[in-house]
Amino acid sequence: MDNASLERKVTDESNYDNAKKTCKKKCPYAVKCCRTNPHHFKEFDHPHLDALLEKGEPLELPPDYPRDKQVVEKQLEVLRDLRLLKLKPMTERLEENRPYNLFFTTIPDAPQTYNQKNSITFINLLCPSLGELKCSLQINFIVNIEWLMKQYAKAGQEKKPLTILYGYEDPDMKTYTQLVLPNVTEHHVQLKGPIGIHHSKVGIYxxxxNSLRVVxxxxxxxxDDWNLFCNxxxxxxxxxxxxxxxPHKAGESPTxxxxxxxxxxxxxxLPILKTGLTMLNVLILVIVFLITSVPGRHRETVAKPVHCHLHSVGELLSDHCVLPxxxxxxxxxxxxxxVLAQSSSIGSFGKNPTEWLRSTLLRSLASHKDCRLPANSDATLSIIYPTRDNVLGSYYGPxxxxxLPYSKSVDEKQKWLKDYLYQWKADDTNRSRAMPHTKTYCRISPCTTKLAWFLITSSNISKxxxxxxINKVGTTNVPSYEVGVLFLPKYFGETYFQIKDAADNTKxxxxxYDIPLTPYKNTDEPWCN
Incomplete structure (x- = not known):
């Protein structure tokens, strides 16, 4: 298709395109347009970009195309995000995904993911239908401030007060915010320990x-995390x-x-969080449990809440998980x-499974009402982690x-782990070729249709x-900041969560990822960096 044809082709297959034709003028620069500012795309129509967007991936341009491919890719990203904001309000998406409100990121290389009701991009979190944004707090590990502010700009929210706590040091962050972003307050969370990191990923809007949402x-x-990998x-x-x-305790949830x-x-x-703490004067309409870890020594059953994944998950499952x-x-x-455990990184566990994996992690994950904190449980543990072939066959190859930062040197010391490993396969959600940055844990029935509980968290499978x-008095040392949410069926009025073969009246x-799991072949090895 030549440039002239591209410019003339205007799709009439979506309500979005039909609506915007009535209120926008065509960009006067047509195919020569080099703008990537979202405000420009809100004001002007670009039929040639609409045509490219309808064709999908991979992006192919004529040899004589007047704009660099990288510029066009950025324009298509902006246009795609604006479409997502316009096509279906986020409030409708939340209604469709009740009561679990669990979403996965869209994958541009897998266009089918854009049609899935629980696939979203970051821009959806700023959808105007959710409310008029007053301010927000972002707590994370890696923050690319330029990318983040572009997302806020696409939604017209770039001037609203924003506080950022981050763990991965960016030397330019402070300078950039001071010079360019007077509405942004940032703080680098530095840890004293050699192995701990600030790994939590939370947004408060x-x-x-003065109402709010927590993500x-x-x-x-x-x-990368919002376009290339599964999250x-x-x-x-x-x-x-x-x-x-x-009152201070007013508005508490049952969890x-x-x-x-x-x-x-x-x-x-931190002083910069004082305002953030006062904004929690809300009625928390939440029926999941917040699971947190903060650096330090933590003892089980001493104080609530306990900021330690091992203790919190183990105690909650001991109190509420019912197995037949x-x-x-x-x-x-x-x-x-x-027990199924899926993560994007694997830690160092020792010379055999009982040193930590079964004696400590499974002590927590295998707990239930009739078996509180079992030592070296006999429960089956399966770990989903991509093979080398999974990665090489992904959309982006190596x-x-x-x-997936699993160390080769660590893998050499724990070859026994291969007995626990299963391939990454997600054909049912069209994500097999997009590598997983998710971290999920659950317990599944023998018939593989039900879950006794489900945890999504920032915590990889690591100490x-x-x-x-855990020592004799129930104390453990936690190196990192982590946050997740635990779903327990009883709080949703269910006996178990149904993941397939549901009756008509059950969501x-x-x-x-695909169930049943796909074992590693004899020739398979876990992907290592």
Whole structure:
């Protein structure tokens, strides 16, 4: 298709395109347009870009095209995001995804993901339908400030007050914000320990009526995590403001979400968060549990909340997880329910499974009401982590492994781990060739249709994220900041979460990878950097 044809081709297949033709003028520069500012695309129509967007990936331009391919790719990204804002308000998406509100990031190289009801981009979090944004707080590991502010600009929110806490040091962050972004306050969270990192990924969005939403995510705030890799996020319902001077404990949820979040934010002990703490004067309409970790030594059952994944998950499952009891010789026992762990990185566990993986991590994950904190549980543990072939066959080849920082030297010391490993395969969600940056944990029924619980978190399978070994008095050392949310069926009025074969009156729980699992072949090796 030549340039003239591209310029003339205007799609009439979507309501979005039909609507915008009536209120926009065509860009006077046509195919020669080099603008990438979202405000320009809100004002002017670009039929040639509409045509390219309809063709999908890969992007192919005629040899004599007047604009560089990189410029066109940026223009298409802006246009794609603006379409997402216009086509379906985010409030409708939230309604469609009730009660779980669990979403996964879209993958541009897998266009099918744009049509999935629980696929979104970052720009959706700023959709005007959610409310008039007053201010926001972003807590994360890696933050690309230029990319982040472009997302706010696409939604017209770039001037609103924004506070950022981040873990990965960016020497230019402070200079850039001071010179260019007077509305942005930032703080680099530095840790004293050698292995800990500030790895939490949380967004808090406050609206003009002082209501708010909380987002807990697995994604860093930069282009790759929201476009190249699979990430997941939970979005809270709208939490309305309480009357001024309401009691401190007012508005609490049945899962103590509010007090856990408030306590977590207080652990930073930062003056810039004082305003953020006052904004939590809301009614928390949340039925998931907030799971947090902060650096330090933590003892189980001493104080609530406990900012340690090992302790929090283990105690909650011990209190609330119900597995079928073996009542007849032919009925299944609780041990027939397998623990599944999926992450984007794997830590150093020791010379054998009992040094930490089974004695410590599985002590937490295998807990249930009839088996509290089992030592070296016999429960089956399966770890989903991409093979070398998974990565090489991904959309980006070896670069697709950029989100999978498992060390080759560590892998050489724990070859026994291969007995626990399963391939990354996500055909059902069209994401097999997009490598996973998600971190999810669950317990699945023998028939592979039900879950006893589900956790999505920033915590990889590592001592740094979950906690070191637990001593005789129940104390462990936690090196890192981490945050996740735990779904327990009883709080959703269910016995178990159904992930397939649901009855008409049961909503399926969103699941990202394929079940049953695909084992490693004898020749397979885990991807290592």
């Amino acid at each position: 406050v609206y003009s009526d 807990v995510s697995t994604a860093n705030l930069y282009y 997941g996020l939970w979005i809270s319902p709208l939490c309305p403001a309480l009357p001024e001077h309401s 103590n979400f509010k007090s856990t979040l408030l306590s977590y934010l207080q652990q930073y002990n 009891a073996k009542t007849t010789p032919t009925s299944k026992s609780p041990l027939s329910w397998s 670069e697709g492994g950029g989100c 740094s994220a979950w906690g070191m070994g 399926l729980f969103p699941f990202i």
